[in-house]
Amino acid sequence: MLELNGVSKTYGDASVVERTDLTIPAGRTTVLLGPSGCGKSTLLRLMIGLIRPDTGTVLLNDTELTSENALAMRRRIGYVIQEGGLFPHLTAEGNITLMARYLGWNEQVVGQRIAELADLTQFPRDGLRRFPAELSGGQRQRVALMRALALDPDVILLDEPLGALDPMIRAELQTDLRNIFRWLGKTVVMVTHDISEAGFFGDSIVLLRQGRIVQQGTLRELVASPADPFVTQFINAQRSPLETLRGNFE
Amino acid sequence: MKRLRWNLAAALLLNGASLLAQTAAPEVKVGSKSFTEGVILGEVVTQLARSSGVAALHRRELGGTQVLWNALRRGEIDVYPEYTGTLRQEILAGRSIPDDEALRQALAEQGVRMSRPLGFNDTYALGMKEQVAEQWGIRTISDLRRRPELKFGFSSEFMDRGDGWPALRDRYRLPQRDVRGLDHDLAYRGLDSGAIDVTDLYSTDAEIRYYRLRVLDDDLRHFPAYDAVLLYRADLPERAPQAVAAMLRLEGRVTAAAMIEMNARVKLDRVPETRVAADFLGTNFGLSTAAKEESARDRFFQNTRAHLTLVAISLTAAILFAVPLGVWAAKRPRAGHAILAIVGIIQTIPSLALLVFMIPLLGIGNAPAIVALFLYSLLPIVRNTYAGLHDIPLSVRESAAALGLPAGASLRLVELPMASRAILAGIKTSAVINVGTATLGALVGAGGYGQPIFTGIRLDDVGLILQGAVPAALLALLVQGLFELFERLLVPKGLRLKPAA
Structure with missing residues (x-):
């Protein structure tokens, strides 16, 4: 379980996150949703300790994240970002196993783990020897996911993991990712600005605006009983193609 | 503090260099300036000293007045030919020196003695x-x-x-x-x-x-006298009395006509200075001194060894020092600006000036040349290391941090490999500059390919200039090729690929 208590973060004069309390339930997928600049990525980076909050605390399984334990805590959290953030000088396998090898895992265990992860993400074995520059965008994100999962973390954080992919590959990867999350049963937090993606993944959606939580609930709850006119406004802003067609015929 | 560290580094290099330079220590070390007359007189003095049974070494073409004067005071040479006018105008400038006796007195205060005039006035x-x-x-x-x-x-x-x-x-x-x-x-x-x-x-x-x-006769005595004299250390007569006695036999024995003749034989007839000096001593003193002349091949190997020594020591030291400095600059932005500014300023000091600055600190020979080359090699390496690390995308650095990789491991496993191409490019630039600049080492007695170049310039001998310039250029190309090879071996393959998507 991941908990944020009274967390706030300011950059200069701009308040990015205002005193926020948030509990991420274990074993489920929570989506942080909102327009650009609402603080959703900042929340994610606070959760893994890449930035320190000005006030408040972040707790992972009841342990407070501090600068002293940050390295150890991060090894229990997987982190995937938009363009993958893969290390270009290492092969896919090198990227995935960097941390395990650094921690001195024996080669047999490392080999087994790679095989498991490649099966899980349906990644071709021969692709493991390729460098990031030789992989497609979708394959790179699968490698990034494998890297995040390598140490079998308790929590997986994903920051717009599919944002840079074209729609067909994106849809395919969405399905695969959701299956993987359900199969693993891990605590997942995903950041997106796409309401349909949020609805597709999220057991629970946290809608943010200007550093504050506007509403937390399922997609159904957000649509049926919006806490604020902004909720409806945000949902309606993303027009579906079918609606557009209908509008043209009217 | 900084200065102390420099001195320390310099002292370490100096020790290494002097080990290389140490062979049988000669009893009398003769110096000469980088122009024909100085070299001929230096050779005459050396052969005279040898004729007294003393082991003498001629460190020829050491550069200008300041280099020779400092080397004499530091005891790196014992004697060199000088001119009274130069002493008045350059070394004791600003002091009132009415006559040669006053000049002798002023020099004695600095532990230096002056012979009587050798017999000609080069004014x-x-x-x-x-x-x-x-x-x-x-x-x-x-x-x-x-x-x-x-x-x-x-x-x-x-x-x-x-x-x-x-x-x-x-x-x-x-x-x-x-x-x-x-x-x-x-x-x-x-x-x-x-x-x-x-x-x-x-x-x-x-x-x-x-x-x-x-x-034309200067009938109104307008031009100051530039009487040729020998300057020697005050302790030399005790150490090598017979050598001093032999050298002082030159007093009043070198006429202007004889000097013009010797200059002309070297410069116009291309006769080696050793031979011209031996002929002079044979004619005027009845001495038959063995003029041992090195073959061009020996000289080439000697120059190559000297050049490679300068480059190898200074470049290795620069790499070991500049890469960590570049890392530090990249990791601590405030210190980084200062570091880049300082190494940038060092680079703007003209190389000749830097060499001359080194002489009071380190004397002549390999040490000042190596330290100057070391300083010159810093900027490209520091700057490229800094830029290579600085240009790593934030997403990659954060990914490494998010994995829970400690800063040191992130540097070693991720950042330095990613910056390796830039760092190697910096080292390559430094190496090529270093090979070229090392030719100036000849001006402070460090030898190398600069030796034939400067002798060639002095004698207007294009062949001799090419004997230094061609190997120096080839060495620069070789070094460049070598680093391109290193690049293939050391830069990870993943960085040399073009992105597919």
Whole structure:
């Protein structure tokens, strides 16, 4: 379980996150949703300790994240970002196993783990020897996911993991990712600005605006009983193609 | 603190270098400046010292006055030929020195002794073609007053000097108006073709014989005396009395005519200085000194070894020092700006000036050259290391941090490999600059490919210049090729690929 208590973060004069309390339930997928600049990525980076909050605390399984334990805590959290953030000088396998090898895992265990992860993400074995520059965008994100999962973390954080992919590959990867999350049963937090993606993944959606939580609930709850006119406004802003067609015929 | 560290680093390098340089220690070390007359006199002195049964070494072509003077005071050489005018104007400038006795006194205060004049005065003089001077009946500078139509061409230095053309004109009240500044070599050719009639020269220039010039008598004693003398350390007579006695036999024995002749044989007839010096001693002192001449092959290997020593030590030290400095600069932005500014400033110091700065600290030989080359090699490596690390995308750095990789491991496993291409490119640049700049090492006695280059420039011998310039250029190309090979071996393959998507 991941908990944020009274967390706030300011950059200069701009308040990015205002005193926020948030509990991420274990074993489920929570989506942080909102327009650009609402603080959703900042929340994610606070959760893994890449930035320190000005006030408040972040707790992972009841342990407070501090600068002293940050390295150890991060090894229990997987982190995937938009363009993958893969290390270009290492092969896919090198990227995935960097941390395990650094921690001195024996080669047999490392080999087994790679095989498991490649099966899980349906990644071709021969692709493991390729460098990031030789992989497609979708394959790179699968490698990034494998890297995040390598140490079998308790929590997986994903920051717009599919944002840079074209729609067909994106849809395919969405399905695969959701299956993987359900199969693993891990605590997942995903950041997106796409309401349909949020609805597709999220057991629970946290809608943010200007550093504050506007509403937390399922997609159904957000649509049926919006806490604020902004909720409806945000949902309606993303027009579906079918609606557009209908509008043209009217 | 910084200075202390520099000194420490320099001392370490110095020890390494002097180990390389140490062979059987000679009892008398003779120095000479980088011009023909100095080298000939240095050779004469060396052979005289040897004739007294003392082991003597000639460190030839060490550079200019400051280099030789400092080397003498530090005991890196024991004796070198100098001119009284230079001592007055450059070394003891600003002190009132009425005569040679006062000069001797002032030098003694610095632990240096001066011989009696060797017999010739190498001062500024005016010269004309013998034939033209005869035609107009001109023997002295005063005689020029009678011929206002004569065309004067002077070296640019002479046009500007305190005792140069303006002062000379006022002193002699010379009426000539057709006066131009031009290159010294062009001036000789101008005399020959009749484009000019009078030029400035040194009274023992080899060209006096070659172009058949008449040196006009300075009848009003306008130019200061530049009597050739030997300067030697005050402790030398105790250490090697017989060598000093032998060297001082030169006092009053070298006439201007003999000096012009020797200069001309070296410069115009291309006879090696060792042979010219031996012939002089044979004729005037009845000495038969063995003029041992090295083969071109020996010289080439010696220069190559010296050059490679300079480059290898300075570049290795620069890499070991500059890469961590670049890392530090990238990790601590405030210190980084200061570091980049400092190494940038070092780079703007002219290389010759940097070498000369080193001499009071480190003397002559390999040490100042290696330290100067080391300093010069820093900037490209520091800057490229800094840029290579700085240009790593934030997403990659954060990914490494998010994995829970400690900063040191992130640097070693992720950041330095990603910056490796930039770092290697910086080292390559440094290495190529280093190979080229190391030729200047010859000016402070470090040898290398600069030795034939500077001798060649001095003797106007293109063949000799090429003996240094061609190997130096080839070495630079070789070094460049070597680093391109390293690049293939050391830069991870993933960084050399073009992105597919």
